[in-house]
Amino acid sequence: MHGVKAKGILSSQNGMNIYRGCSHGCIYCDSRSSCYRMEHDFEDIEVKENAPELLEDALRRKRKRCMIGTGAMSDPYIPLELSLEYSRKALLIIEKYGFGVALQTKSDRVLRDLDILKKINEKTKAVVQMTLTTADENLCKIIEPNVCTTSKRFEALKTFRDNGIPTVVWLCPVLPYINDTRENIEAILKMCVEAQVRGVICFGMGLTLRDGNREYFYRQLDRHFPGLKNRYIREYGNRYELPSPRGDELMRLFHQTCEKNGIMHDKDEIFSYLHRFEEKSPHEQLSLWEL
Numbered sequence: 001m002h003g004v005k006a007k008g009i010l011s012s013q014n015g016m017n018i019y020r021g022c023s024h025g026c027i028y029c030d031s032r033s034s035c036y037r038m039e040h041d042f043e044d045i046e047v048k049e050n051a052p053e054l055l056e057d058a059l060r061r062k063r064k065r066c067m068i069g070t071g072a073m074s075d076p077y078i079p080l081e082l083s084l085e086y087s088r089k090a091l092l093i094i095e096k097y098g099f100g101v102a103l104q105t106k107s108d109r110v111l112r113d114l115d116i117l118k119k120i121n122e123k124t125k126a127v128v129q130m131t132l133t134t135a136d137e138n139l140c141k142i143i144e145p146n147v148c149t150t151s152k153r154f155e156a157l158k159t160f161r162d163n164g165i166p167t168v169v170w171l172c173p174v175l176p177y178i179n180d181t182r183e184n185i186e187a188i189l190k191m192c193v194e195a196q197v198r199g200v201i202c203f204g205m206g207l208t209l210r211d212g213n214r215e216y217f218y219r220q221l222d223r224h225f226p227g228l229k230n231r232y233i234r235e236y237g238n239r240y241e242l243p244s245p246r247g248d249e250l251m252r253l254f255h256q257t258c259e260k261n262g263i264m265h266d267k268d269e270i271f272s273y274l275h276r277f278e279e280k281s282p283h284e285q286l287s288l289w290e291l
Contacts, residue, residue, distance in 0.1 A: 001045040001080055009054035013275075015069040016055065018086045020046035022074050024106060025146040027220035028173050031073050034212035045080055052089040059097040066277045067125070068094050071104030075147075081109065091116040100124040102274045104170070106131050106147045108156040117165055125278050127198075128160050131170040134179040135187035142224050143175070150191075157195035168199045168270060171254070173207035176235075177228060180205055180244035182253065189257045199264030199273065205250040206243035214238075 009016045021042050022031065032042050040046060048054075059068075068090075070076050076087040087103075091113055094101050101120055103110070110117075110128060120126040130153050134140050140149045160167050169192050174180045185205075192200055209217060221229040236242045244250065258265035264273065 001047055002040070003047045003049040005050050006048040006054060008058075009048065009051050010058050010068070013069070014066050015072055016051070016090070017070065017073045018048050018051045018076060018090060019074040019078060019080065020048075023078050023080075023146055024075060024144060026106075026144045027224075028143065028175060028207055028213070028217055030208065030210065030213055032213040032216050033210040035210060036073070036212075045074075045078065047080070047084065047086070051086055052093060055090055056093045056097075059093060059099060062097075062099075064277075065097070065099050065124070065279070067100040067102050067127075067275055069102045069104075069274070071129070075105050075107060076103055077105045077107035077109040082112075088113050088116065091120070095120045095123075098123055098279075100126065100277050102127040102129065104129040104131075106144065106153065108148045108152045111156055111159060114159070114163060114165075117160075118163055121165055123280060125166065125276075127166050127168060127274060128156075129168045129170060129201075129274075130157060131172070132188050132191065133171075133173065133175075135184055135191070136179070139179060143178070150188075154191045154195065157191070157197065161196045167195065167197045168201060168274065169195075169197050171200050171202040174202075174205040174244055174250070175207055176242060176244045177231065178225065180246050180250065182246070182250065185250050185253055186257075189254065192263060193257070193261045197263060199270040200254070200258055201267055201270055202251070202254055202265070203267070204241075204243060205247040205254075206241060208240055209242060210240065 020038065021044060023043055023045065081087050091101065095116055117126040132150055132153060133143065135150055137149050137151060157167050171188060218229045255265055264270050
């Protein structure tokens with residue numbers, strides 16, 4: 001890891017990334033792409049040392065409260081967070097100033113901050129988003145090697161359900177010839193139904209590859225799935241979008257299952273929900289305290 005002094009912390013859409021880079025080792029990670037101009041090794045995590053101070057100053061100056069997002073480019077609960085606690089400090093500041101939060105992670109370490117998320121959710125909205133790609137624990141350890149497996153994420157989703165914290169699942173990417181089976185998608189959606197998630201985001205059954213992450217992904221295919229890289233090259237070349245040949249069937253299954261179980265599955269509707277600040281009335285807050 002290495003530290004930097006950042007000039008700002010919030011994007012124009014009120015998103016923030018306290019860390020830059022990641023140690024999860026997911027074989028498909030888009031954040032490795034060259035277009036993001038990362039000037040250090042991806043696993044050499046860049047830490048914005050003044051992030052808490054920048055965030056407090058930014059929220060103090062805002063005229064209207066809003067949702068603050070984090071985790072789009074780097075998971076806020078990488079192992080470093082256990083000792084640095086920058087994500088926890090950020091949540092404390094968000095709660096202090098009455099803002100909402102929508103965070104995205106693959107790690108059950110987020111449960112450490114359940115206490116703060118509950119306080120935020122009492123006044124407005126705290127949404128936890130988790131990525132689920134495979135119900136196969138052994139496959140999960142291959143494609144997402146340095147982060148908790150799907151079963152632990154599922155347990156985390158149920159814990160948030162039991163504590164009234166809304167959740168959203170990212171069902172992506174779906175890797176052609178690896179996790180693009182009907183059995184896998186059915187199993188993941190079954191978890192979503194049981195955990196009572198508010199929405200499931202799916203951009204289609206497939207993945208995207210850019211310069212930078214394509215090379216890393218192909219090296220991992222050679223390592224774990226011998227021969228599959230050549231099939232990818234034959235079928236997709238250097239395309240950005242790599243759709244699963246089972247895409248139409250699996251998307252029908254996805255939409256039908258979500259619709260049947262009252263789960264949001266329209267991307268625009270879910271993103272609108274994630275960005276919408278909702279202040280709870282004193283009556284709603286009182287009802288929460290009475291639970």
